[in-house]
Amino acid sequence: MSGRDIVIVGGGIIGAAVAFHLACAGEGERVLLCERAAPAGAATSLAAALVGEARENLNLLPLVRQTRADIAMLEADFGEHVGLAEVGAVHVARDHAVAALDRLAATMRAQGVAVENLGASDAQARLPWLDAASCVRRLFFPAEAYVEPYLLASAYLRAAQRRGVACRTGFELAAVLVEGARVTGVRSSAGEHIGADVVVDAAGAWAALLPALLGLALPMAPVRSQYWITAVHSLFPRAAPIAVIPEARAYARPELGALLFGLREESSVAVDARRLPADLAGFVFDGADPAGWESLSAGAPALRSFFPALDEVGIAHHVSGPSTYTVDGHLVLGGFAGLAGLFVASGCNGAGIACSGGIGRVVGELVRGQEPFVDPAPHRPDRLGYCDPFAPELLARCAAQRSAKRSG
Structure with a gap:
């Protein structure tokens, strides 16, 4: 491992994307990615994995476009398959959401994103489960897609390894080593020291734990993200588009002849990152509602008005996992003032899969001392000063960010 002076902590999709972009810039032989369990085996694999440009936060648009560019490169140059399903997305609205949807369409068209108006019969044919006739607006964004998150993360990591990145599993971080005002390496719980000029914290829902070792804080917390999968039914064509229903606080996409759908709770649940186990299987976010x-x-009730057959088709699965939400809706990217060599890539606000490539590129450019392709200033980890990442008040603010976020 001699000469590997860039250590990435975390082998989920963000850590893998950072490794990939560093490798593509010719730094692969310097990079060691450390993961305590199986790469992409924690929160990454639990994501619904929508990869869409149609979103109100334009700061994320270049990051999503980088992810799509990365996917094309992984498929064309590395022969990887990431389960990309470019099925498009139908956004619908009836009452109070109509004006917001019209604004979104105008904004997206101005950004070069294709948008089509659908008639009721066309929308109904594409989404047989949807009561399309009751919707005032039915807009189709043909380039929207979803991926298999485990496959994409694995593709990033394999491509990075082919360009020189080394991967170490079974590495449990115990300490970040610092001399003066710069990082000098990391130490494992087994006592192993690895010297490094750069440490990238890509530990996902656990990311706040690493800076806390140094008395530093991230303005983010793990918040429950959950979705349900129906039984297989003829109402759900396998190549059907994604559906986004703001008035029901819902999104849905096809899942092997069934329907995967998520609901944004009015009161989301955040947890102290110190409570999260390494193995998320069976972890309960809310003891009062363990199965959602x-x-x-x-x-x-709101979803049923758009999806009349909800009670008939049956629910086959419930999936929950942690997403990292911040107090202000910005990501957490970059370093800390006064400490050289420590970088963070986290705080994705439910857009980690969609933005993974852009995050990987930004952090890779920061590590290499280059001007990032997007302005990272709004996303600096220390932008709000010190705020205790484990305080109930911060957890509540992060949970509120998820509840306030519009689906899609």
Whole structure:
């Protein structure tokens, strides 16, 4: 491992994307990615993995476009398959959401994103489960897509390894080593020291734990993200488009002949990152609603008005995992004033899969001392000064960010 002076902590999709972009810039032989378990085996694999440009936050648009460019490169140059399904997305609105959807369409058209108006019969044919006739607006964004998140993360990592990146599993971080005002390496829980000029914190839902070792804080917390998968049914064509329904606080996409759908709770649940186990299987975010039934019951009336067969098709699976939300809706990218060599790539606000390539590129450019292709200033980890990442007040603010976010 001699000469590997860039250590990435975390082998989920963000860590893998950072490694990939460093490798593509010719730095692969310097990079060691450390993961305590299996790469892409934690929160990455639990994501719904929508990869869409149609979003209100234009700061994310170049990051998403970089991800799509990366996917094209991984497929064409590395022969990787990431499960990309470019099925498009239908956004619908009835009442109070119509004006917002019209604004989104105008903004997207101005950004060069294709948008089509759909008639009721056309929308109904594409989404047989949707009560399309009751919708005032039915807009189709043909380039929207989703991926298999495990496959994309694995493709990033394999491509990075082919360009020189080394990967170490079973590495449990215990300390970040610092001399003066700069990072000098990391130490594992087993006592192994690895010297490094650069440490990249890409630990996802656990990312706040690493800076906390140095008395530093990230303005983010893990917040429950959950979705349900129906039973297989003829209402759900396998190549159907994604659906975005702001008035039901819902999104949906096809899932092997079933329907995967998510609901944004009015009161989201955040957890102290110190509570998260390494293995998320069976982890309960909310003891009062461990299987998400209360959340589904609360959201069902609004969803049922768009999805009349909701009660008939049945629910086959419930999936929950941690997404990292910040107090202000910006990401957490870059370094800390007064400490050289430590960089963070996290705080994705539910857009980690979609923005993974852009995040990887930005952090890779920062590590290499280059001007990033987007302005990282709004996303600096220390932009809000010190705020205790484990304080109940911060957890509540991060949970509120998820609840306030519009689907899509």
